[in-house]
Each structure stands twice: as structure tokens, then as C-alpha cells.
Amino acid sequence: MDGSVLAQLSSAPIYMICGGIVAFVAVVCVVFMVRAWRAGVAIGMDRTKMKRAVTASASFSVLPSLGILLGVIALSGSLGVPWPWLRLSVIGALHYETQVADAASEAAGLPELSGSAMTAEAFSTIALLMSACIVWGMILSVLFNKKYLHRLQGQGEKKPGEKKGGFGDIAMGAMFIGMVSAYLGSYLGDFASGEGLFTFRGSWTPLAVAAVSALAMAGFTWLSEKKNLRWVDNFSIAASMLLGMLAAVAVGR
Template structure:
């Protein structure tokens, strides 16, 4: 019998999370020093840190909810470990389900069979390996490719990168519309997106009028939070009509 909430699993989790924190701090300090050497002000960098921190809160709480979802079957420490590192619930849950199904087990209750639990742990781990091998192998080559484009034509290099960003934004905008054929409730994500866009545009206009720099510094995280909060009454309203 294996206890997924036992002290052993907590120790393992703390070791891995400490490693990830150390790595984040290492890169943060290095990038900060380099930014200072490049002539960027500490004030600007502090602004990046605060805006990024504010921006992260809501998605991080959603990730925490993923820990809760997985905890029903895998206990707290392992999902905590997984979602603090590579994991996203969209990957971890199918991986756990696939391994559990292969073992003839179900994720409906806490898994205490060590054979099933370790099989799930292996599948979840092996499933995410490629990214971590491919970046050290090809990361530099991909960047060199981008460099060559930039060296040939700097402006085109910038446009090329904007095109990549636009690819991501357009795919997610399309995704937001994927439910609209389900009726009025399927439009909720679209309305939330519009609210977020309008709030962001209002921030932009206010900045133009008042020149208050903080407005642009925190506009994106604040627009996101505003839209999330407003999605609550909006959902209530639409579900009551539909």
C-alpha cells in the first residue's frame, strides 16, 4: 500500500520545486545584470517584475485548481510537483488517465497501489521529455536561423517574429469562438474576450489623455482580471436568459 500523501512524496516534491526555484532565480539574476549592463534602468526592470507578477496571479490560481483536481486520485504532493514544473492540466490529466486505464484502474479514488501509482508517474514523466531534450539540442540552431533572417534584413526579422506572435494570438482567438454554435451560452467566452479588449482599449485611451504611465504598465493584467470578474455576472445573466 502506497500513501500518495505521505512524507516521502512531500520530500521529493520539495526537492524538485527547490530546483526549479533555484533555476528561476539564476536566470532572473543573470538577465537582470545583463539588462543593467545594456543600460536599462532598475526602475524599468522592477516594473517588468511587478507587472509580470500581477499578470501571473489569475493563471497561477487556475493551475492551483488543477492540483486540486488531480489530488483526488494522486494525492497532493505529486500533482503539486507536476504542475509547478512542466505540467499543464491539459497534459497531466490525460496522461494520468491513460496510464490508469492501461493498469485497469480509475482516477475516481485515491490510488494506493504502488504498481499503478508508479506507472502513472512514469507515463506523466516520460510524456514530457521531448521538449526538454529538443531545446538543448535545437534551441541554438533555431535561434541562429532567426539571426540569419535578421542579418539579411533586420526589418523583415522583426516582422517575422511579429508573425509568429500573431499566429499564437489568432489561434487562441479562433479557439474562443469554437463553442458559438452551441447557442447563447457558447458566446460567453466571446463576450468575455470583448470585455477584456474594451477595458484594454479604455486603458489605452486614458493613458493618451492623462499620460499616467502606470496605466500602461498594469493595463494587461488589470484588463484580464476585470474581464474574469465580469464573466461571473455575465454568465449568470446569459444562463438565466438561455
């Protein structure tokens, strides 16, 4: 590779291209947020509730965002800074980017995904493959979101303030339980059989982290429900995650 390609990948024009797209998405988020807020006010929703949703979501998102920042740093050594910044701010997913970048670099004929092996043509090819492989969520949304939601919600739609939940609400809760169960099960499976069936030599750190995080959440729930400290609800998930992550540091694996 030309020794300056990594520097070129972090040059002002590339920052402007990527930064422009990030700014566009930030504006989209603000527009959707303002519209939703106004609609909530117009239909008589409690402003305190909406404020709580915003505060809790903001505090909730900080730690995962730091994890995502680490992904940007990890990829910046081979793809420069602006591209991973764009990818992980918009559309990308932490687990997706590294895998696809790796596979795309192999397809582009690089011996490995690294700054020293990167060429300008390989980069633009890798960048296109990374973009093209993950666009389907957006395409499906454009084509089918309206019809799909209309079909699902058309018959059982409820008005705001209606208390009685139908099966749709229960099903969404159950789906989330299924999602958490799949991930917790995978941590257990990795520990028990990750290094060979029933050897119990796999990593137990994710299990310990999940357990500490769950215990911390139990403590915050107790404070909220038994001691009437409702304000802790706004930060309980973020604080529990932080304690879980600190446990990982303490375990040191």
C-alpha cells in the same frame, strides 16, 4: 486499492521528493533572473525598464497561477497533493496534465482516474507516463536551442538600443496575432457549431469573457495614452483578465 494509498501519496517523503525538485527549479529561475539582470546592467540597459518588465510579469502571472492551482486541487483527489503540485509548478501545462493523467490511468488498467481506484503501482506508472510524455520540449532545447537560435539570429542580430526593427520582430508579432486568432476562432466555432453545425447552442461564455477583457484593456489603454496614467500599463493585462473572469462569474456558466 489499499485505503491508505492516497494518504501515502500526500505523505512527508513524497512532499520532500516533489518539494526538492520544485525548490531546484525555483533556484534555477533565481539564477537566470540574476544573470539576466546583471547582463542588462552591464550592457547599459535602463534599470527602470527591467524593473517594469519584472513587475508587469509578476502581476501578469498571478491570475493564471490561480487557475493552475485549481488544476492541482482537481488532480489532488486522485493523485495526492505533492505530485500535481510538482507537475504544475515544473514543466507541466494545465491542459496537458489532466488529459495525460486520464489516458495513463486507463492504460494502467484503472476504471477511472480517482482516489478510490488508485493503487501504488498504478500511481508510479501513471507518474512515469506523465513525465515521459512531456519531456520533449526540454530535450529539443538541450539538443538544438543553440543551433536553432544561431541560425535564425546570426545574420540579422541587432545591438541593444537599435530602434529599427527587422522582419524578425514583425514576424514574432504576427505569430502572436495568429495564436490569439486561433484561440478566438475556436471560441466562436465552439459557440456556433459546438452542439451541431450552425446551432449556436455552444458555450458563449469564453467569447463574452474575451470581449469584456478586451473592452477593459481598451479602457486601460485609453487611461494610459490619453490621460497619461502610464503606471496602469504595469497592471492593465492582469486587471483586464480579472474583469473578464468576473464577467464569467456574472454570466454563471
